[in-house]
Amino acid sequence: MITYDGHVHTPFCPHGSSDSLESYVEAAIQLGYKGMTFAEHAPLPATFCDPVPAQDSAMTFSKLNHYLEEVKLLKEQYQRHFTIRIGLEVDYIEGFEEETRSFLNEVGPFLDDAILSVHFIRLADRYICMDYSPESFKECVLELGSVEAVYDCYFETVLKSIHANLGFHKPERIGHVTLVRKFQKQFPATFPYINKLKPIFAEMKKRNLSLDINGAGVKKPLCEESYPPVEIEKLVSEYQIHCIYGSDAHAASQLASGAAIVQPFFRSK
Numbered sequence: 001m002i003t004y005d006g007h008v009h010t011p012f013c014p015h016g017s018s019d020s021l022e023s024y025v026e027a028a029i030q031l032g033y034k035g036m037t038f039a040e041h042a043p044l045p046a047t048f049c050d051p052v053p054a055q056d057s058a059m060t061f062s063k064l065n066h067y068l069e070e071v072k073l074l075k076e077q078y079q080r081h082f083t084i085r086i087g088l089e090v091d092y093i094e095g096f097e098e099e100t101r102s103f104l105n106e107v108g109p110f111l112d113d114a115i116l117s118v119h120f121i122r123l124a125d126r127y128i129c130m131d132y133s134p135e136s137f138k139e140c141v142l143e144l145g146s147v148e149a150v151y152d153c154y155f156e157t158v159l160k161s162i163h164a165n166l167g168f169h170k171p172e173r174i175g176h177v178t179l180v181r182k183f184q185k186q187f188p189a190t191f192p193y194i195n196k197l198k199p200i201f202a203e204m205k206k207r208n209l210s211l212d213i214n215g216a217g218v219k220k221p222l223c224e225e226s227y228p229p230v231e232i233e234k235l236v237s238e239y240q241i242h243c244i245y246g247s248d249a250h251a252a253s254q255l256a257s258g259a260a261i262v263q264p265f266f267r268s269k
């Protein structure tokens with residue numbers, strides 16, 4: 001039974017909707033939820049150049065304090081009826097560990113929760129936002145040589161994020177671990193990929209990290225499955241990974257995305 005949404009975006013997201021923080025909370029209460037984590041995209045490292053055309057992958061640094069204050073106010077306002085955690089979705093970008101660590105050292109004391117996610121992968125001479133569009137995914141395939149090579153690169157980057165020294169405030173939840181399948185209907189996996197997740201889950205278990213069971217992919221026409229998909233549930237329970245549902249909503253109407261489909265991850269929990 002899902003009663004908590006651990007991955008909700010806000011009007012502070014430059015590529016999301018302008019729905020107010022209150023509208024998310026009210027919609028979640030209507031759904032019968034007991035709480036949520038606002039996990040806005042944390043500002044990218046200052047020396048990292050956002051590779052997407054509008055450079056709108058994350059909140060700008062100048063909005064961070066306002067975001068933290070607004071969520072804190074709402075948290076206090078609703079504290080009797082509804083749990084609100086102040087969070088961020090932090091990008092792991094290979095090669096920017098030091099900057100990410102110092103950012104987390106600074107902002108960590110103001111957070112209740114955080115997610116560590118990979119959206120950007122490092123190619124030979126540049127970074128690409130792998131999940132930005134089918135075209136950006138195709139660029140990865142062309143440069144790395146095959147769809148399987150993109151999977152391997154994505155999973156290796158996730159594994160590096162788990163190993164990375166990001167300091168005392170390193171997030172304890174791994175975001176959308178199979179985001180590499182966002183365009184799987186156009187770029188099918190013609191190879192078995194489930195075993196490729198084993199080193200990730202083994203390391204997560206060792207470090208007691210939890211897993212974002214992210215419903216956003218269910219509504220993406222080229223994906224139509226959660227991240228990770230339900231077929232991974234057996235492996236997740238074998239490794240005894242703690243699961244937290246996340247709608248990854250970028251609009252209040254997107255709350256509960258995929259929630260019905262991901263139920264198997266929350267059986268008897």
Ligand SMILES: [Zn+2]
Pocket residue numbers: 009013015016041250
């Ligand atoms: Zn987003």
Ligand SMILES: [Zn+2]
Pocket residue numbers: 089117119175176
């Ligand atoms: Zn994400």
